[in-house]
Amino acid sequence: MASSRDRQRKLARAKLDRQLARRAAAAKRRRQIQAAVGAAVVLALVVLGSAWGLGAFDRDPAANNAAEEVCLWTPQDATANTNLKDVGTPDTTGLPTSGVRAMTVTTNQGAPITVELDLATAPCAAASIAHLASRSFYDNTKCHEITTEGAVHCGDPSGTGLGGPTYSFYDENVPTAASPSPSAGPAPGQPATYPKGTVAMVANPPGANGSQFLLFFKDFTTADPKYSIIGRITGGLDVVEKIGALPTVDNGTGAKVKPKDDDVVIQSLTVGEPVAQGSTPTPTASAAGTSSASPSAG
Structure with missing residues (x-):
């Protein structure tokens, strides 16, 4: 063992x-x-x-730019201002911020007036007008003033200067003030603040834009710019000039700006799809089923 x-x-x-x-x-x-x-x-x-x-x-710069571009639509109280018309609000994001959109204004005064809305400098104004046009907001409304500044004032369904949608938005492209000359007038050779053919928004009160706009039929220079430039007239400027030459009468506030004999009526206003700058817009059907013509140089 x-x-x-x-x-x-x-x-x-x-x-x-x-x-x-x-x-x-x-x-x-x-x-x-x-x-x-x-x-x-x-x-x-x-x-x-x-x-x-x-x-x-x-990152896709174009896609992100559109997604990040936000327009603020400030609600307005329709009970406090019965001249306002509720047609909803535009989108706040995903809005085009480059290129142009064609706007066609057909009045009872002659050939259509075509406008090129600038999406780069006034994307919110263009988005608002396109939204309102899609709701027939402007159809059968009057251009109620021929201003002393040399513009036809349109876009207020109430014809009072107080009307618009139930939202407002801020100024976007207000030009800089003109430099005065020693004689207190515009400096010689200085470009007009609002050149003939300019399309601009009218805010009432200032900074609260809605639906009202100006079609300038002559140069206007001022040391106190207050209108946002949103585009330019590309066709039918002669029609705007014709409207601007109509006789005017007191509009009830002491200002002789109301067309005297003939109402200036917007029969329809349409806005086309966004296109690149310099491209020819394709016709776009309006809510009424008609087509807006491509703008021609004017």
Whole structure:
């Protein structure tokens, strides 16, 4: 029989063998886990690198510009001002901020008046007018004033100068004041603040634009600009000049600006889709089913 000491040595040897086996197995498992983690990290880096190279993280400037461009439509109380007309509000985001939109104003005074709305400098005004036009807001309304500044004043369904939609928006493109000459008049050779053919918004009160706009039939220069320029007349300027030459009478407030004999009526106002600057807009159907003609140079 083996001595007690031999048995102890065998037991100790078996214990050591078991410990070494467990350590070897644990080391193998660690190496396997480390290899798997390393492979996953490498794979992730490869995927991210490929996505980066393919532009997955690139931003689309045009899309983001449209998404970030927000027009604030401030609610107006129709109970406090019964001249306001509720036709909802335009979108606040995703609005076009480059190019132009064609606006066609058909009146009872002759050929249609075509306008190019500037989306870069007045995106909110263009969005508002397009929204209102889609609701037939301007149809069968009067241009109630021929202003002393040399513009035809339109866009108020109430004909009072106090009407508009149940929202307003801020000025966008008010020109800088003209530099006065020593004689207190415009400096010689200085461009007009509002050149003939300019289209501008009328805010009442100042800074609270709604639906009213001006069609300038002559140059107007002022040291106190207050109208946002939103575009230019591209056709039918002779019609605007004809309207501007109509006799006027007192409008009830002491100002002789109301057309005397003939009401100037907007029969329809339509706005086309946005196009790039310099492109020819395609005809766009109005809410009444007619088409707006492409603007011609004027």
